[in-house]
Amino acid sequence: MRGSRPLVPGAEARNGKFPGPSLIPALNAIQERLGWLPREELVSLSRDTRRPLYELQGLVSFYPHFRTEPPPQVALHVCHDLSCWLLGSDDRIAALRQQYDADADVELVEVSCLGRCDNAPALAVNDEPAHVDGADDLVARARVRTAEEEPVAKPRRHEPWPNDPYTPADSSAPARGYRVLRTLLAGDLDAGQVVQTLQDSGLRGMGGAGFPTGRKWSLVAAQDRRPKYAVCNADESEPGTFKDRQILGDQAHLVLEGLLLGMAVVGAEEGFVFVRHEYGPEADQVRDEIDRLRGEGLLGDDVLGSGVRLQVEVFVSPGGYILGEESALLECMEGHRGEPRNKPPFPGVFGLWGMPTLMNSVETFADVPVILERGAQWWREQGAGDSIGLKFFAVSGHVARPGVYCVPMGTTARQLLDLAGGVAGGADLEAIQPGGASSNFLGPGSLDVPLDFDTVAEAGSMLGSGALVVLAEGTDVLAAATNILRFFRNESCGKCVPCRVGSHKAHEILTEALTGDGLDDEGEAQLLELERTVRKTSICGLGQVALGPVASVLGLQRGGTAARPQPRP
């Protein structure tokens, strides 16, 4: 009866995190019903569940999805982060403010990256995403909309991506999809073989950290404690990063097959796709695919008579970039504030509800079926040069054809940029960020770097979240880096001192410098000292990289590639 909580060294204290089921679904239900969370509802929820009021306050104030006042008729959310900023979001927002500020029914909020960087500057009206140009239409529609309208389904891409072993016909015909999963469940493939193949393939985590996938799966498989869980991290939220959105939309079947394979291999019965709130249409694709899986008997208590229980559901994030950090994501799923845990222990040992949890990103899971179907060697051969496999990149900023590209790992930045039509308007290049907002800026001299984990790191940046952001000549790179810093400051959870206060102070220093006389030596020294401290002492990757781009710009301006080594989140 006693000591039911798993004791794993290093696991943090309860500290305000209440045991028991998550209250986030209950909060969602109230908000669904009323559109917001009135105080009386919170008080009675607290009384009914015997959970403290402060716990509800902590959640409601942490997650942007929750409202404590009635919603406006029109919620106009405009992105102000890097890719949109590069394409003039500041001016567009100013114009929209002028247009709508007097309208009581419109609430204009500047929000963090919506993940629509290929359609920048982006906005969302009542959660429907669009280019800023579409604002008036959407607002007009929102003003007359009474009932919830079905969003227009986005057409699926016809050509399969190169990491998809299935033809479009496979994907629509019954019993022709999910071949690898069926093989595993039929016993024609065993968990050991899966792990071995993944290890042989050299597949690494595509969420940014690049941890070898086969090793992760074998580590979680080796854990004794049950139940285990598996989570697909689809909370991609970093400015410039939207490849997972494309993959979810086009390859939900691969993501789910990879997740289910992972579950079967490590012994997890329950899996979750944790998807960011802003990816509503994509979440629907995933739900449709889950329905299909269920229809084909691939989910249930005894899947295809294998004796294996597999259940998968979509968990929609209540919002916040920090939830992409794996332990913050778990905290959120448990119903707590999304504050990253001190690690170790890692989720593979102490994950969801303190149990061993397999966690991979969308792209990683999506790569698994093809590797198992075509073999490790095939995957290795897909890379360019010494690199292994395929890689999805989101390309945005000052580029002719922003979008998602799947290319051989090791493709150079220049090749990728060319594929995307080069710098917009044929301008010269000022700088790139090869790996999303947290990666160090590289100058035009680094364009021939092969885009792979180690090569980009050697060049002084990182592959990161697979997002190439392009800055045309003449862009104020320090201002761009300050824009990124603002994003990290806004998205800092506030748990630890260096990130919470350091990112804020650094942003204040830069804002003052950019609006005033520029950055003097003392300011630069302060920033570099802050960068070092925040990088070395923050709990999680967000803090560790928050000041990185700024410091890299200061390095670039001094003729170097970067001021300090690229931290890996």
Add this chain to the structure above:
Amino acid sequence: MTVTADSSERVDTVSVTIDGRELDVPEGTTIWTAAKEAGIDIPVLCHDERYDPVGVCRLCVVDTGGRVFAAACVRPCEDGMEITTSSDELERSRATLTELLVVDQPPPGDDPKQTTTGDNLLLDLANGFDVLSSELPRGHGRGSDLSNPVIAVDHDSCILCDRCVRACDDIQGNDVIGRTGKGYSTRIAFDLDDPMGSSSCVTCGECVAACPTGAITNKPINAVPIRPRAELDAVESVCPYCGVGCALTFYVDRERGAIAFADGRDQPGSQGRLCVKGRYGWDYAASPQRLTVPLIRIDDAYPKGPLSGDVRGDSDEQSGRSGRRRKPGGLVPYDEVMPHFREATWSEALDLVADRLSGILAEHGTGSLAGFGSAKCSNEEAYLFQKLVRTGFRNNNVDHCTRLCHASSVAALFEGIGSGAVSTTYGDVINSDVAIITGSNPTSNHPVASTFFKQARRLGTTIIYIDPRAGKAADHADIFCQIKPGTDVAFYNSVMHEIIRSELVDRDFIDERTSNYDALAATVAEYPPERGEQITGISADVIRQIAKVWGEARAGVIFWGMGISQHTTGTDNARCLIALCSITGNVGKPGTGLHPLRGQNNVQGASDSGLIPMFLPDYQAVDSSDLRSRFESAWGTELDPKRGLTVTEIIGSVLEDGVRGMYMMGENPFLSDPNINKVRKALSALDFLVVQDIFVTETAEFADVILPATSYLEKDGTYTNTDRRVQLGRKVLDPPGQARSDWEITQEIANRLGLGWSYESPREVFEEMVGLMPSYANLSYDNLGSTGKLYPNADPEHSDGTVVMFDERFNTADGLAHLVPAEWLPAKELPNEEFPMVLNTGRLLEHWHTGSMTRRSYALDTIAPRAEVYLHADDAARIGVRDGEMARVRSRRGSITLHVKVSAREAPGNCFIPFHFREAAANLLTIDEIDPVGKIPEYKFCAVAVEPLSEARV
């Protein structure tokens, strides 16, 4: 509180190198702890060993050779780890982190901590790192919250270390404080970001004790400034309020002769925790209303009777003052009472007392005098008081408020297991699989004990709470049964029925350690769960579930309070609890046992010391000639072999011309006894009453002589808490005016009655007592130390004492637990059409008994200033009263008017009134029916009508 690993489970060790020193530490040890044990200090802000680490301030970062630094407070040592705790880069990081925090702080001259206790940890660090003057952009303006009367919150000073969050949750289990917002705008918040003063905060001050900066600090009380600890005199003492007996330290400003603030002090029981009364409720002693000279009733004030309107029982209507409240604060109106007394010298007053008492004794014989001692006074004072009555009044008419609280529990315990004390401590709950808390509102009445219950639950103990009111404990229970009032016997019989039926009894224990099981089994056989459901209102399934949980537990403990004892079936109620523990073998091993939570700080000690009519000290029966003769030889006089009268019997006896003179030491029966109208008559009828107290109480209005005594804070003495822990209370302040210690006054009276006492100090009295009290053997002022000792204690020099009693035999003559079956009987006064509701009475967290102390405490009276009747929303609607409106509550004995509080904690048909408020004294309504064995009144059940004031009958 979660811990990384139980020490008993740690078997493996890991080898690490810290700053070049190789160490082997148990697996799971954090780097910070390992370093500390090696004598290496790593600076911290958020970490404190009282709390589990969270690793948020990052001051304790160390270099483990990784890409980033690790927080030593939370990072476990790993085998082969090489750790550097100090390097240029680490020190620079710590300095920068400190700078980031300090730049947002108020200047030291404005810092709420630096300007009071002067021990702001952050400023210390900032000084050390020389970052007090930083060039970083300053931040400010996060606001402050001064809504709590005694605690100030300054958000600018807050560094979000989460110590207060952990203190509130994991130590006190109050669950009020959390973080609100996100990122740089994160703040701590109370409830739904409410002002602290209107939140669910109970002002225990644990957050103040936890806060390392000026974010949460004590406000000065009564304008006594809070100065740095070093400038104040720290006096180690014990809390004067409830039976939990928390250890604390008073910080005394000697220049001002006043207490500046109090802090919890570590002790094996209370572990440094306090509640609002202990931490903030000590200023009553400095009240200008303290008695400072002896007073004698003037001739014009005879014939005797009450002197103030409230005590006379005037209603607003009668006095023609309807709509106008008499006195804010509800204390005895000194302006009405004092003119009836004149000041006297000590010798005049004491001579008068002795003359009158000896006169009554000479005229009316040995049955004519009686004394009420007090459970607020020390063991020594209780001992001397009963010695005075027994040797000077020459009878055993000595009692105190134990009669009103646990007399029935003690009676049942004596009969069943031969000892009235608890069989285990409240802290032992940590070893229990299941704990039943019943007839108790521990979060209000034993707040610090309740923190251990809540904490145990978080570590896996199943809490079953059984009470007619859904007290806060219900929020922390796994199973809560809102039982119908007065149905306890039926409930427990039913549970036992089911335990026996499902063969969950401990056969060996029953055979070897108990007697009379068959009779018990025969009785409970008549109480199947369905019948239990019918009587108690608790579903048969829940009764079965409780039987299963209790029956299957390896260790179960029962804590109970007045809800069990204050019934006409109080003794039967307690008998059932004894039987429930006994038939399942839940006595005598860790995590098991019987614990009646004692009310007063020294009700255990006063009873131990013989302040009860049937027992000499240490429960040695007066009617046993063997035992009595021991005292006769020790005290050198013959003793009355007849049991004396109890509190309630004495009041009755006065009305029948039995008892004619009384000595009242610190007792205020006017408010605390049932059926006040009867008490009023009795007190008026006494030939002579001497009241010894620190204030003019309601009872003192009837006095012929009032003697000014010292408060708890002005004398030395020992006090025995609910756990049997005997602790030293130390003199903190000088007494006001001519006030004298109770024991000295008692000695003066004794000597005027010719007893020839010559005690020099409480220490000397204690030595005499210990010689006569086997349970207290080996204890002395010298070995009690600063944390006290549990009795029995074979070796107080080295041992804290006995936690679990009766591991081999019970204290009964045959060593067996005697099981006594009980049949359920309904309460004496059931609701009817005219009086349709059941009244329950009890206490509030903030107040103590008749309020003479707490209503003179700034903090306590500000937080809970007024009398309220708690009603279920349905009843309020039916009656037609709304929250905050005035209502009249009537019983067959009296009526009072007070505010309505609509409460989710009452069941429909029941209401609750705290008895602290003289202006709406609940005991005007209560019934003076008593338990036939324990002689305790039925405070917990009488029939009343609640009416809107406008329609109330005059």
